Amino acid sequence: MAQRFEIPPGVVAVADYEPLAREILSPAAFAYYSGGAADELTVGWNREAFDRVKLRPRVLTDFAGGGTMLTLFGQTFEHPILLAPTAHHGLALPEAEIATVIGAAGGRAGMVVSTEADVTLEEIAQAARTPLWFQLYVQHDRVFTQALVRRAEAAGYGALVVTVDAPIHAFRNREQRAGYVPPKLSEHANLRGLHTRHIAAAELGESLMFRGFLDVTARWDDIARLREWTRLPLILKGIMTPEDAERALALGVDGLIVSNHGGRVLDSVPATLDVLPAIARTVAGRVPVLLDGGIRRGTDVLKALALGASAVLVGRPYLYGLAVAGPAGVAHVLHLLRSEFEIAMVLTGCATLADIGPAVIWNREGGGA
Template sequence: MPLPKLQQIPAEIAALADYERFARERLSEQAWAYLAGGAADELTLADNRAAFDRLRLRSRVLRDLSGGNTRLRLFGQDFDHPIFLAPVAYQKLAHPDGELASVLAAGAVRAGMLVSTQASVELETIAAAAQTPLWFQLYIQPDRDFTAALVRRAEAAGYQALVLTVDAPVSGVRNREQRAGFALPAGVEAVNLRGMRPLQASIEPPAGSLLLGGPLLAAAPTWADLAWLRGLTRLPILLKGIMSGADAEQALAAGMDGLIVSNHGGRSLDGLPATIEALPEVAAAVQKQVPLLLDGGIRRGSDVLKALALGADGVLVGRPYVFGLAAAGAVGVAHVLQMLRGELEVAMALTGCRDLASIGAETIWRPA
């Protein structure tokens, strides 16, 4: 699927990090705070990236690389590579075309895309434009009837999996957004949530408490809600936000079809470990029983290789493609994905990995 020639990619953009400056120039202070920022002191946001830099790869030479490829099959769906677009809310903050530009790019470079519940374009409109498998990212809302209706809408529109975000029953403390005075501008909203009943405060929070014991957490989903969700759909269900082996085991016991190691991009609880550091524990618990993906900190194709070596089947990228979206629309998103895939192929070749099945723990260099 050809991309429109929206604008020429500047020659100085040679890596994902180069898009950040161009995106910053095109975004308001408020939009930048929302899209680029994290929780509190942003320690986890920074460590998601730094932890990849601390890992080293082991090169192998003279391997037979004939027939090499990056193909992946998940839930009966075929992908050319293991790099997916993460669910990012309110993409019209970055570009007027929002999610429609991202899905155009995903189709052009054959990347899977996860669509946010809080997308700024209707989920049906995105699906109608898609030429690549789509998964729908879901929050279980306090209004359970509305949540069930969202699931039915996603099924009817042709989404091929549900991704339940479980690590954000409340929003993180986002000081950068507070300092910038972030608020959604006119014309940008969570269009898929129109008509949802507001949460009714059935009980008063205890004296001196802002949240605990209040109506929001009283209505927050629990493990018991997974059985309810499972009964609503035959689609595969993945849990996004798993950071411990214990939670992974509980998710498997609950019949979940896949897991995503995620700390919400450092936007939820500051002080959590980097996702690449949490991955080995989760992978050890999963033991390849279900697909396992990871997000957080991916900026190079070699990062993708490191995640696969430590047990992931695929990765999600968020901020990098949103920066590409802000800088150059659909062309920028496609360019980000192409650079990542190209770098992954180079890293695989130089570590002697012909295909994804060839990547294993031995691909990571360990000091003697």
């Protein structure tokens, strides 16, 4: 990677990367990274939910022996901030996910690699110096899906993250207006050889979704089958209700990610932070619960952990960092979030992650949530 990447002057917060990325990326690429479904109400609500939560400062705490280290699914992480699975890093940089995984190591963060990466999962694993999980979309070809699982196992991925909230692509109007055209499934690096179903023009009509697509999408039976296929920790990403959380646990999953796909699938669903407490109460510590959606500050990380998350994942921010400053930008985004998070821990009297709980959240009576 011969190009030299530097952090631009004046970038002092994660949000500073977005306007710079808009200038660098093509309009179509920026729309793909930044846009959401329909009117993007959920995209905005994800962010607004964090803004509504207030913190309770505490003073004169003893911080001896403090730190942010944690263990998830048998792997050790220096802090509870991971890179969420996002597709098509090649829109930001030719080196694509190879640059991202280098940045993840620089930021001491785990990375969840997307099925729809622009580089094969094996190539990413070879370049990795940080824990990796593999994000899986269950394909209509279940034999191909099982082969993907086997590839992830062989490459040394530490967990399988199954996205369950996107059985079909939503209309993303911002992408449509910008002229973004996604590649065919079989054109993705990890999906070469996948036979794609062709929907003839004559089929377009009243029942297209159900006749053309939804008859082959993933079901709960597929999760049970995945549980049988792999010994890797199995994590479901896209859980937004206590009912689905309970059903997932009944099938033996090892973890959940509260996620609305960054507002990119169904518009008008609540913010992830708003649904997190109810899901955390239902899970009651039986498995780790993670969260993504809307995180832009270290204080957001603290709020998520206080309301029941074990860790968080960030998506758009590191893509903007990648576009602006390559691996250095990814590492810088993580450094900013981690530094702000540690400062917030100190100022709310939390020496370790175990100290973070409802007591750090302010309520109208002045006490903890």
